[in-house]
Amino acid sequence: MPMLESFTKYHELLSELTMREIKQRYKQSVLGYAWVILNPFFQMLVMAFVFSIIMRIPNLGVPYPIFLYAGLLPWTLFANSLVSASNSLVGNAGLITKIYFPREIFIISTIMAKIVDFLLASTIFIAFMIYYQLPINLNILWVIPIFAIQQLFTYGLSLFLAAANLFYRDIQYLLGLVILIWMYLTPVIYSTELFPEKYRWIFQLNPMAVIINAYRQVILAGGMPNLKSLGIALALSLVLLLGGYKFFKKLEGVFADIV
Amino acid sequence: MPMTENSNIAIKIDRVSKLFHRQKQRTFKELIPALLGGEKAVETFWALQDIDLEIKKGETVGIIGPNGSGKSTLLKLIAGVSKPTKGSIKVNGRIAPLIELGAGFHPELTGRENVFLNGVILGMSRKEVEGKFKQIVDFAELWDFIDQPVKHYSSGMYLRLAFAVAIHTEPEILLVDEILAVGDEGFQRKCFEKIEELRKNNVTIIMVTHALASVEKYCDRAVLLKQSRVIDFGDVKSILDIYRSAPQ
Numbered sequence: 001m002p003m004l005e006s007f008t009k010y011h012e013l014l015s016e017l018t019m020r021e022i023k024q025r026y027k028q029s030v031l032g033y034a035w036v037i038l039n040p041f042f043q044m045l046v047m048a049f050v051f052s053i054i055m056r057i058p059n060l061g062v063p064y065p066i067f068l069y070a071g072l073l074p075w076t077l078f079a080n081s082l083v084s085a086s087n088s089l090v091g092n093a094g095l096i097t098k099i100y101f102p103r104e105i106f107i108i109s110t111i112m113a114k115i116v117d118f119l120l121a122s123t124i125f126i127a128f129m130i131y132y133q134l135p136i137n138l139n140i141l142w143v144i145p146i147f148a149i150q151q152l153f154t155y156g157l158s159l160f161l162a163a164a165n166l167f168y169r170d171i172q173y174l175l176g177l178v179i180l181i182w183m184y185l186t187p188v189i190y191s192t193e194l195f196p197e198k199y200r201w202i203f204q205l206n207p208m209a210v211i212i213n214a215y216r217q218v219i220l221a222g223g224m225p226n227l228k229s230l231g232i233a234l235a236l237s238l239v240l241l242l243g244g245y246k247f248f249k250k251l252e253g254v255f256a257d258i259v
Numbered sequence: 260m261p262m263t264e265n266s267n268i269a270i271k272i273d274r275v276s277k278l279f280h281r282q283k284q285r286t287f288k289e290l291i292p293a294l295l296g297g298e299k300a301v302e303t304f305w306a307l308q309d310i311d312l313e314i315k316k317g318e319t320v321g322i323i324g325p326n327g328s329g330k331s332t333l334l335k336l337i338a339g340v341s342k343p344t345k346g347s348i349k350v351n352g353r354i355a356p357l358i359e360l361g362a363g364f365h366p367e368l369t370g371r372e373n374v375f376l377n378g379v380i381l382g383m384s385r386k387e388v389e390g391k392f393k394q395i396v397d398f399a400e401l402w403d404f405i406d407q408p409v410k411h412y413s414s415g416m417y418l419r420l421a422f423a424v425a426i427h428t429e430p431e432i433l434l435v436d437e438i439l440a441v442g443d444e445g446f447q448r449k450c451f452e453k454i455e456e457l458r459k460n461n462v463t464i465i466m467v468t469h470a471l472a473s474v475e476k477y478c479d480r481a482v483l484l485k486q487s488r489v490i491d492f493g494d495v496k497s498i499l500d501i502y503r504s505a506p507q
Contacts, residue, residue, distance in 0.1 A: 016379040020365050027367040027408070094362025099354075099380065100339035170287045253342030256335055257279055 003245055006105050014105055014112070021084075021113035036117040040076050041124050044069050051189055060191050062220050063132055069125050070219055071188040071212045074147075077118040078154055078208060079179045084110045085158035086165045086172055093259040103252050104245070107158050111151070135222060142218040142225050146211055149230065153207045153237035159244030163251045166259055187212055207233040268351060269432055269463040270314040270337060275346035277307040277332055306332045308487045310346070316431075317461040319454075321474035321495065323502055324484035330467045333484065334434055337465060352431030352463065355381050357422065366410035370401055370420055373409055377424045391427045398453070399423035419446055426453050433457060435466045451477065471499060 006014055026032035044065060051057045052064040060067050088106040089096065096103065129136070165171040183189075185202065186209045192200060203209035210233040214225035281302045284290040307329045314320055322330045335341040336348055338356050363377045374395055378388035388395075396405055399419040409417060425433075433454075454464065454477060468474060474481055474495060481498040483490040485505075491498055 012385055013379050016376050016385075020368065020376055023372065024365055024367045095380065097335065097340060098338065098356045098362055101380075101382075167282065168287060168290070169285055254280070256340040258282060 002102075006102055006108055010101060010105055013101060014109055017105060017109035018112045018116075021110055022116055033120065037121050037124060040069075040073060040121045043076075044072055047072070047189060057190065057194070062134065066125075066128050066132055066134065067191070067216070067220065068189060069128060070216050071186075073118060073121055073125055074150060074212060074215055075183060075186065075188045075208070076121070077114055078150065079183070080117070081111045081114045081154045082158060082161060082179065083172070083175060084114065085154075086161035086175055089162045089166050089255060089259065090169070096259050097256045103255060104159065104248060107155070107162050111154060111158065115151075129219075134220065136219070137222045139218045139222055139224060143215065146214045146218070146225065146230070149207070149234050149237055150211045152241050153211070153233070156237060156241030156244040159241075159248040163248045163255075166251075166255060182206075182208070185209075191216075204229060204232060205236075207236050266351070267316050268313055269316045269318070270312070270351070270465075271349045272310050272312040272336075273347045273349075275307060275310040275336065275343045275348060276305060277329075277336065277341070278344040279304055279306045279332075305487050307336070307343075310489055312482065312489065312492060314463060314465070316352070316463055317458070318480060319458055319464040319466070319478045321478035321481040322465065322467045322484060323469075323471065323474060323481055323498070324490075328484040329487045330484055331436060334436055334465065334467050337432075338434055350432065353382060353429070354432045354434060355425050355428045355430030356434040357425045357436065364409055364417065364421065367408055369408055370396075370405040370412070373420065374405075374424055377421065378428065381425060381428045383428055395420075395423045395427050398426070398449075415443055415446065422450055426450075426457070430457075430462060432463045432465070435464065435468075437468055471502070475499060 025036070029035065031038070048065040048068055051068070057064060085107045088110045089103065092106050161171060161175065186206060187195065187203070192203060192209075192213055195203070203213070210226070210229045214230055217223050217225050281304065284293050310333065322333060324330050332341065334356075336343055337350065338354060339348075339350070363380045364373045365376065368376065371392075374392060375385060375388050378391070378395075379385060383391075396402055399416075399422070401416060401420055404412065404416065409420070412420070435454075451473075458464065458477075464477075466474065466478065478495050480493060481495045482492045483498050483502050491501055
């Protein structure tokens with residue numbers, strides 16, 4: 001199956017390009033990789049201060065910092081993946097005009113590098129869970145399929161964005177705005193229960209809302225995720241991925257002409 | 260793409276044409292007024308028309324022609340990075356392009372890391388790169404700097420390393436695009452010696468260049484392109500005569 005070739009036939013290239021992404025970051029600054037952990041941590045601290053102390057978000061069952069972090073970490077992964085994936089073709093113009101290999105490898109490698117960032121940033125979250133002595137149970141294993149759905153969704157969307165950005169560079173600027181609005185329409189800093197009930201159906205159509213709710217459900221509440229919503233999110237992600245892949249492959253032959 | 264018929268042919272280009280869509284507006288700010296004003300968003304032109312070429316294994320072919328005649332486009336089609344609009348291209352063998360000055364290099368990574376990165380980009384496995392590592396660095400004469408980030412390299416050092424990696428991928432077809440114009444004289448000589456060696460080993464080499472002297476010196480045959488068409492394809496001397504006598 002050509003869609004999986006990137007992971008089989010080209011796995012060494014994929015890992016080299018992923019390592020390039022990762023290494024370039026820790027080499028460029030003094031604190032290097034610490035930023036990957038510190039950034040979302042401080043972001044969480046500031047937001048936790050604003051929303052729990054100034055805005056006084058009501059009690060959500062768990063301490064607000066940990067509630068926020070459980071949504072902010074996967075959201076940050078999603079947003080960072082989209083931004084860097086949509087620039088990944090433009091940024092590799094030198095290679096695209098010279099040598100052929102499946103172009104989606106650029107997209108996958110940037111997303112994989114962001115996943116590594118996410119895993120590192122999650123260590124602080126785990127420390128928080130231990131500190132607050134949050135009870136967990138086997139339902140936490142649902143994190144794995146939820147994470148997989150998130151990645152399918154991210155990859156599908158990235159394929160569209162990266163190809164479109166080659167034609168119109170506005171995409172990358174527009175994306176920043178869209179991500180900001182999207183975050184406020186997703187229960188990242190608030191919980192679904194705080195959202196007006198008659199508009200809550202919007203979340204059903206927003207896979208990121210479903211995914212973030214599901215993470216919180218299985219990690220913080222120790223319950224089962226809403227399988228119906230998760231199923232819809234999975235179906236939407238697969239449709240998006242197949243469409244994105246087709247779109248990307250159709251345009252691939254002219255990438256080198258326009259980049 | 261494997262070829263069953265006539266296996267001594269390295270590249271077969273069959274009635275290939277390439278239409279370019281030149282996008283005039285790269286941003287919405289430019290696009291929207293243009294559309295409102297009734298302008299076309301895309302302008303098209305033929306970069307190559309009806310190209311028929313057959314390049315044999317082990318041949319060294321120079322592609323010459325004035326600027327904008329389609330030389331680099333032809334090379335991109337052979338490399339497979341760009342698809343022909345019409346016609347077909349069959350390539351028999353592993354291709355290595357001489358990537359322009361460190362396109363695959365990352366400035367923050369060390370020379371050593373970049374050798375691996377570039378080697379794998381060019382289609383080697385990590386193991387193969389490991390096996391060739393000593394030869395590559397020997398050739399580039401960069402042992403003293405191999406563990407330094409390449410951003411501290413001079414452009415000559417950059418080129419030496421890039422060339423050394425490309426040449427050690429054991430290509431069956433080597434694509435060279437103007438790159439040899441850079442680097443000091445001593446290294447240029449070394450590159451050409453290496454190219455001589457590859458020629459003896461029956462590697463097919465395609466060169467795009469403005470340096471007619473190197474075409475004369477190294478190529479068996481030459482292609483003259485002009486205004487997106489092949490004017491002539493034949494032995495170097497007669498092609499160069501045509502090129503030189505034609506008004507530019």
